[in-house]
Amino acid sequence: MNIESYADLIRAAGIQDEPQRLLFVFAKAELPNGYTDTQKNNFEQGQGGALAPVLCVDKLPDEVVEFSTLVAESEKTGIDWDIAFVSAIAGRGSFAPNSDEASQPLKMMTEKIQGGMIADFLTFNKAGDLVALY
Template identity: 35%
Template structure:
């Protein structure tokens, strides 16, 4: 593993309590601003699918992409958050559902997404801002 994703996995493994990683795959649709000085795009981001995994279940970013593409290739970004466990035990997958729903709601409602790590298909960090 290399790049931003591997840094994220390593950081999750080093937390005081075991982590469960929450991932929301989203599709961006928009238009580039016209003009020679325009570097930003505007548009919408739509949640497509979610998954939660323990850091140990993630072999590589390429493997995650392959798994996601097996469901839908229509995504552009993955938003990632961590959910900490307690008493040395990672949260069960059932505990992830309300947080995954919150992530989807945050995207749909145009909420602040700075609490999430957002990566494109090439592991590049992405900054999404609400308008």
């Protein structure tokens, strides 16, 4: 299935052989260390920058059918973010993974994002639109 929206992601999670748990790492755009004047100017115009993970959570697809639910929950933390990175882990024996089982994959996801290795993740902006990062 080609995922072109958040709704597609939820549908895809629902048709897998094993129940899924979705992993979300929220990141905030910031200037990279040792930035140049050009990078600063671009950043101030909404372009470029580095994405720093600021918040993570795991959810069952049924808990976040609408992206707006996820955004509303994140707002309660008081932590601002720009991009949500999303991945999933599969359960076993018809049981979805629990939050404890999601802990290590979330940590690895965060480390990959910090290292700029983001190709394995879907990325959404706060409006719930799928975005491509380069």
